[in-house]
Amino acid sequence: MLAVSASMPNRKVSIWMYVKIGDRWRYAKPVEGRNHKLKPGWCVANGVEHHDPHGAYYIRYREGAKTIWQKCRSAADATIARERQEVYLAAHAHGLTDAQQAKPLPKMVSHALDGWLEEYRLSNSKESHNLMKQTLHEFFGRLDESGRWVRGFLAVNIIAQVKRVDLLRYRAWLIEKKRSPRTAANKMLRVNQFIRSILGLAEGKGPVTIKDGKFVELEPTVFNSDELAAFFAQCNSFQYAVFQCYLRSGLRKQELENLEWTDVDFDAGTITVREKVDFTPKDHEQRTIEVDDTLLGILKEMKRLGNYVFANSAGHKYTHSWDDAKKIGKKAKVEDCHPHRFRATYATRLLQNGVDLKTVQKLLGHKNLESTMRYLAKAESPKVRAKVNAVKFGA
Numbered sequence: 001m002l003a004v005s006a007s008m009p010n011r012k013v014s015i016w017m018y019v020k021i022g023d024r025w026r027y028a029k030p031v032e033g034r035n036h037k038l039k040p041g042w043c044v045a046n047g048v049e050h051h052d053p054h055g056a057y058y059i060r061y062r063e064g065a066k067t068i069w070q071k072c073r074s075a076a077d078a079t080i081a082r083e084r085q086e087v088y089l090a091a092h093a094h095g096l097t098d099a100q101q102a103k104p105l106p107k108m109v110s111h112a113l114d115g116w117l118e119e120y121r122l123s124n125s126k127e128s129h130n131l132m133k134q135t136l137h138e139f140f141g142r143l144d145e146s147g148r149w150v151r152g153f154l155a156v157n158i159i160a161q162v163k164r165v166d167l168l169r170y171r172a173w174l175i176e177k178k179r180s181p182r183t184a185a186n187k188m189l190r191v192n193q194f195i196r197s198i199l200g201l202a203e204g205k206g207p208v209t210i211k212d213g214k215f216v217e218l219e220p221t222v223f224n225s226d227e228l229a230a231f232f233a234q235c236n237s238f239q240y241a242v243f244q245c246y247l248r249s250g251l252r253k254q255e256l257e258n259l260e261w262t263d264v265d266f267d268a269g270t271i272t273v274r275e276k277v278d279f280t281p282k283d284h285e286q287r288t289i290e291v292d293d294t295l296l297g298i299l300k301e302m303k304r305l306g307n308y309v310f311a312n313s314a315g316h317k318y319t320h321s322w323d324d325a326k327k328i329g330k331k332a333k334v335e336d337c338h339p340h341r342f343r344a345t346y347a348t349r350l351l352q353n354g355v356d357l358k359t360v361q362k363l364l365g366h367k368n369l370e371s372t373m374r375y376l377a378k379a380e381s382p383k384v385r386a387k388v389n390a391v392k393f394g395a
Contacts, residue, residue, distance in 0.1 A: 019055035040118035076115030185213035220344035246342035248295040351379035
């Protein structure tokens with residue numbers, strides 16, 4: 001049982017979960033994971049572990065003859081609340097008045113991080129959770145396999161001590177490490193989200209705001225025909241199929257990795273991006289993409305190694321297209337090769353060939369038209385240049 005023993009009366013505080021087991025609600029003991037931290041959502045009843053991500057956490061203690069049940073927001077919050085209540089009860093047991101008691105214990109990264117990340121995992125996509133986990137470990141640090149704390153960017157364990165300047169320095173450090181301004185801003189705002197959540201701050205009240213994350217939106221870079229020819233000349237047959245699919249469908253990396261044969265309709269000439277057990281489309285929207293006969297022909301010639309269209313030799317999901325694009329680009333002497341550049345080229349070529357903006361928006365899966373319009377300037381560039389060359393400036 002997760003409780004701290006004490007010889008003096010009224011100092012015992014325990015953590016419980018209120019969960020539905022079978023057809024009845026009951027209080028059960030939470031389960032401890034590594035390093036004696038609570039495993040969010042897990043409890044033990046009658047010697048059997050149960051998982052209920054919606055179970056409520058409570059701390060229980062006594063005030064004289066009265067038993068108090070205090071509801072907590074999460075496993076991490078319950079752990080902190082127990083520690084605070086133990087300090088409070090210990091002070092009273094030694095005869096201290098409320099005014100003489102020590103200040104409440106500060107909220108610690110080492111106490112809150114794992115529990116908060118587990119709750120985030122249960123309510124967000126796998127990709128979002130991985131991004132959040134990597135960012136928070138990079139900023140604050142993490143426990144290694146031996147249980148030692150590996151320092152992150154900022155050596156602070158008290159969450160309230162993180163200041164605005166620390167987050168701004170983190171963003172600048174990321175850019176120095178060759179991360180894009182967009183990536184640096186997003187990572188800074190993820191840390192801010194964690195801080196706001198743990199401290200119970202309203203939106204806009206954290207160390208930084210959305211305004212601090214603004215950056216200059218660069219024009220998308222696209223491949224020209226010579227670059228594409230040089231790139232594909234260095235591909236093996238499997239890589240050729242992968243990057244032709246990127247180029248001719250505009251799929252995002254996660255979308256291509258999770259593409260299954262049942263998503264490809266060779267008769268209708270379409271690819272459908274749909275939800276899977278471990279994959280949720282961006283903005284939670286399914287979409288169907290009309291693709292050309294060339295891509296359908298390439299896919300028909302591929303060897304089927306499992307459910308995934310692009311699978312490794314063991315039939316598992318292929319996840320190395322980013323690294324492969326870099327390696328192939330280096331051989332081909334083509335700079336800045338990555339999956340998203342193929343998507344940008346796809347969008348630009350569609351617009352250059354007269355496909356209207358709304359249709360391109362649908363094919364790309366953009367939630368708003370402004371995202372699609374980023375590619376319009378690149379698509380119109382040759383026409384604008386021709387018009388500029390025709391102008392008589394009179395000099």
